Amino acid sequence: MYTTLISAPQLQALLQSGQPCMVFDCSFELMQPGAGEQQYQQAHIPGAVRADLDRHLSAAKTALDAASGGRHPLPSRETFAAWLGSIGFGNTMQAVVYDRQGANYCGRLWWMLKWGGHEAVAVLDGGLQAWQAHGGATETGPTSKDGAPASTSKYLLTPEKTALIATEKIANQLGHPSQNLVDARGTPRFKGEVEPLDPVAGHIPGALNRPFNLNVDADGKFKPAAELRAEFDALLAGRDPATVVHMCGSGVSAVPNLIAMEVAGLGRTALYAGSWSAWCSDSQRPMAQG
Incomplete structure (x- = not known):
C-alpha cells in the first residue's frame, strides 16, 4: 500500500x-x-x-x-x-x-x-x-x-484520517502555542504586497510562511525526507510539529506542505481548508501585513 x-x-x-x-x-x-x-x-x-x-x-x-x-x-x-x-x-x-x-x-x-x-x-x-x-x-x-469509467460502486465512508480545522477554532486558538499556522502562499501575497484573488491582502497574525513550491526540486519531485525535515525544523524553530495547521488562499496549495511534513517523518498535520479567503471574509478578524 x-x-x-x-x-x-x-x-x-x-x-x-x-x-x-x-x-x-x-x-x-x-x-x-x-x-x-x-x-x-x-x-x-x-x-x-x-x-x-x-x-x-x-x-x-x-x-x-x-x-x-x-x-x-x-x-x-x-x-x-x-x-x-x-x-x-x-x-x-x-x-x-x-x-x-x-x-x-x-x-x-x-x-x-x-x-x-x-x-x-x-x-x-x-x-x-x-x-x-x-x-x-x-x-x-x-x-x-x-x-470517468462507466461502472459504479458504493464508497463507504470510514473515520477521518486527517484533521480539518474550522475558522472558529483558528480564531479561538490564535496566538496559543497549541496552534501554529503555516501559510503556503507565495511570500508577496503572504506579506500583503499583492493580492490577485481575495478582497483583502495580508495574513493571519503569527502565521509562518512556507511557499508550497519549496517542497519540490527542479524536476518537480519532492525533496529527500532529510532535506525536508531540516527545512521544516528551521521554519518551526522549536515549535511542536504536531501543533501545525496548514493554510493558503483557499486550502488547496496548503496540502503539499502537509504531505512534505509527512514525508519528512514529522507526522500528519492539520488543514485549515477555508484558509485566507475564509478568514478575510470577516473584516472584524485580526489581519497582518509585512
Missing part, C-alpha cells in the same frame, strides 16, 4: 500487477479553470479519471452542506463519497493522484481521500512529467463520458 508518494516505476509495476487501482488526473490552472481539462484531453495516463478542482473536489457555490468556507469550499464527506461511487472507486482500491503543477492540485484529492477514511492514496512523485520521462504511455481524449 502506498500512502504518501509513489514513483513512476512503482506505478508502472502496480498497474501491471493487476491490483485494484484507480489513477486520477487532477491537473488544473487557477487563473484558467478550463486549462486542466484541456491538458487532460491532450495527454493523460491510460485509464486515468479526471478529477477537476472546481467540478469534483469543491462544493458547488449553492451547496448548503459544504464542509468549509473559502473560495474552494470542501464538499461534504457524503457528497464526496457519492462522487467516488459514481466513478467506480471502491474502498479496497489503491488511489494514485497526479497533476502537472508540482502536486499543487492532486494534493487536494490525496487529502480528501484521507479525510474520507481512505489510507491507500499516494501522489505520483514528479507528476505526469515524471511518468513520461520514465517512458510511461499516455492517451488522449476522455476515457469515457466525463473521463
Whole structure:
C-alpha cells in the first residue's frame, strides 16, 4: 500500500500487477479553470479519471452542506463519497493522484481521500512529467463520458484520517502555542504586497510562511525526507510539529506542505481548508501585513 508518494516505476509495476487501482488526473490552472481539462484531453495516463478542482473536489457555490468556507469550499464527506461511487472507486482500491503543477492540485484529492477514511492514496512523485520521462504511455481524449469509467460502486465512508480545522477554532486558538499556522502562499501575497484573488491582502497574525513550491526540486519531485525535515525544523524553530495547521488562499496549495511534513517523518498535520479567503471574509478578524 502506498500512502504518501509513489514513483513512476512503482506505478508502472502496480498497474501491471493487476491490483485494484484507480489513477486520477487532477491537473488544473487557477487563473484558467478550463486549462486542466484541456491538458487532460491532450495527454493523460491510460485509464486515468479526471478529477477537476472546481467540478469534483469543491462544493458547488449553492451547496448548503459544504464542509468549509473559502473560495474552494470542501464538499461534504457524503457528497464526496457519492462522487467516488459514481466513478467506480471502491474502498479496497489503491488511489494514485497526479497533476502537472508540482502536486499543487492532486494534493487536494490525496487529502480528501484521507479525510474520507481512505489510507491507500499516494501522489505520483514528479507528476505526469515524471511518468513520461520514465517512458510511461499516455492517451488522449476522455476515457469515457466525463473521463470517468462507466461502472459504479458504493464508497463507504470510514473515520477521518486527517484533521480539518474550522475558522472558529483558528480564531479561538490564535496566538496559543497549541496552534501554529503555516501559510503556503507565495511570500508577496503572504506579506500583503499583492493580492490577485481575495478582497483583502495580508495574513493571519503569527502565521509562518512556507511557499508550497519549496517542497519540490527542479524536476518537480519532492525533496529527500532529510532535506525536508531540516527545512521544516528551521521554519518551526522549536515549535511542536504536531501543533501545525496548514493554510493558503483557499486550502488547496496548503496540502503539499502537509504531505512534505509527512514525508519528512514529522507526522500528519492539520488543514485549515477555508484558509485566507475564509478568514478575510470577516473584516472584524485580526489581519497582518509585512
